[in-house]
Amino acid sequence: MRQRVVRVALTAALVAVVLLAVPLALAIRSSLYADQRDTLERAALAAAVRVSPDYTTGDPVELPAPPAGGHLGLYDRHQRLRSGSGPGTGDAPVGRALGGEAVRGQSGGDLVATVPVSHAEQVIGVVRASSPADAVRDRVLAVWAVLLGVTAFALGVAVLVARRQARVLATPLEDLSRHCRAVTEGDLNARAAPSSIAEIDQVARTHNEMLRSLSELLRRERDFTANASHQLRTPLTGLQLTLEAGLEQQDDARLRPLLAEALTTTQRLHRTVEEVLRLSHPEEAPRPAAGQVAVTRLLEETRERWHGLFADDGRRLECGARELPADVRVPGGPVSEILGVLLDNARTHGRGTARVTVRDLDDALAFDVSDEGSVRGGPARLFDRGQTGDGQGTGIGLALARDLAVSLGGRLSLTRGTPATFTLLVPVRRADQESTEPADT
Incomplete structure (x- = not known):
């Protein structure tokens, strides 16, 4: 959770930086270039004011100092440099200024501002001020570097704040998780402590x-x-x-x-x-040990117990095994109880002949208990308490049988709905396996 909170906070901070810093960086760039062009235009205007109309007859012209690192020059109507510094021949901005308008532009890697000099409603010259565009670009990059540093600092602060908030949010949940784990392990006296959230x-x-x-x-x-x-x-x-x-x-x-x-x-x-x-009390009573009763004896006892009850109802009970080795043994008490529940269920809710068949699955035995009836209702709810074989009643027999099967390490399930067939899987041990185990001391 802590990492998720930090990621969310960092994502929000990055979005804020993108939405704010990028437009701000573009605005700073535009502002610096505009400021430099304004500076050049003011320098050109100041120089144009000092130009006398007599310069055309050869009078000298004293221009003010050019902008730092730049040039300031006076050009006549033939675009020749007459005073100051700059290219010997006027460029495109000078030519446009001869038309009577101040011009801002870029020429030859320089930012240029030109201002016409007028006399008697005629343009008699042009003052050209310029400075290298690289200087402005360096200033833009320097400001962007500062902005990037501020952004990185802000993101670092955001991460620190996010980690602190993540710790504040996650610590109570982690304590609650530890408390739940303690309860799961059996400590019912544990209680979750309050927090500030x-x-x-x-x-x-x-x-x-x-x-x-x-x-x-x-x-x-x-x-x-x-x-x-x-x-x-x-x-x-x-x-x-x-x-x-x-x-x-x-x-x-x-x-x-x-x-x-x-x-x-x-x-x-x-x-x-x-x-x-x-x-x-499953935590106090261990799982019953396998290898208590031979399966053939268990089937015989089941037949003796239930044959008369089915005969009283005019029905048959068949018990048998399919190629079952004689040395297979199972926990007699629990398996007998499960078979009793299934046979009672078949006697009460089923019809026709009831059959108990045992199949050998090498490391387990499958006890199939079936009759000629059918099971209504969903198999998923059949073993819930309150459900019976015909979907009615409030019996707990099948639920109890399922719990007994689980306590043996086995499984009880409905394998067929028509004819109704329940299958009990029970792990088994052979007689030779029991003889190799050390005796209890």
Whole structure:
């Protein structure tokens, strides 16, 4: 910003110099030449007054001193030099002055002024005054040099003033930028300091107010997360322990499968709560490690969990893999939750047969979840909270699934609208890769 302000100020100064100095330089040149011609004309007039008509009969003529560095001479009607100094024969200005008019002109590199000498209403001679034009040109160049120096000085002052103003303008903005960088790095207690510029102070005040509001909002969300963590984990743990105890003590063959299913559902709910709480504190919880569950086992668990639900709706669920090596493993909990969200979305908003297909992409796996329905609405807004597979409702499932995918280092996207197909990309490790890693100490 500082350089931009200096460039703007310097450009404005240059424009001012061009608009003022150039016309001034031309005016000075014209004025100096006009002054020199006036001087020559006055010298010629003063000499013409002293010329007696008797000079034509041979009387001597005493002319005043010529201009500095110039010539002053008297010419008769035949343009011969009769007195003073100058060319022996009159030039064009002398010839024109014999016509009865004073003449200003230039001849042979000299500035010339001629004045006719009259007697009895007749021109009896011409006084010619001249000086070298080079002398006037040297004076013009000298004045222009002074003007150029003044211009350079003015531009230098303009640059200094512009740099000072740029520093005054840029320093508060740089401080505000450093403050924003500190906030980005996690320092929510940082506040922008006031400056002497009202507009920047207004931005700083607005920023500080926004930061206070965000800090309060984050504090409330953290309090809610902590409360939810306590209020959810404790009952779920107690329910899980109760179901485990009941399963160990129950001898009724009809109730044991129900208790086992309830225990599995409770454990799955507990894992879901843990994932949601982990996502709410991404800076505190590391990304889950890969290589926890074999993909074949994950597909089997998914089929067992969702087959009955789809069958109750009169629909089919197909799970399979395309030439998938047996040693491929993925983080089972998060991937299972994402597949659960996608299958629930297909069950609620889709139709026909639902399919879960896994494709091997060498360093990643692609989980394709599709059905025979279609997705309405823009794909860009599909994963926003409040959007669902059919473009209606207020669900957060797809948004949660997307966040889980990102936490794994993967990506969840809608790859086809009809038939509706969602693709989850998950980085994977082979079993041989895990065996070569050093054990944790």
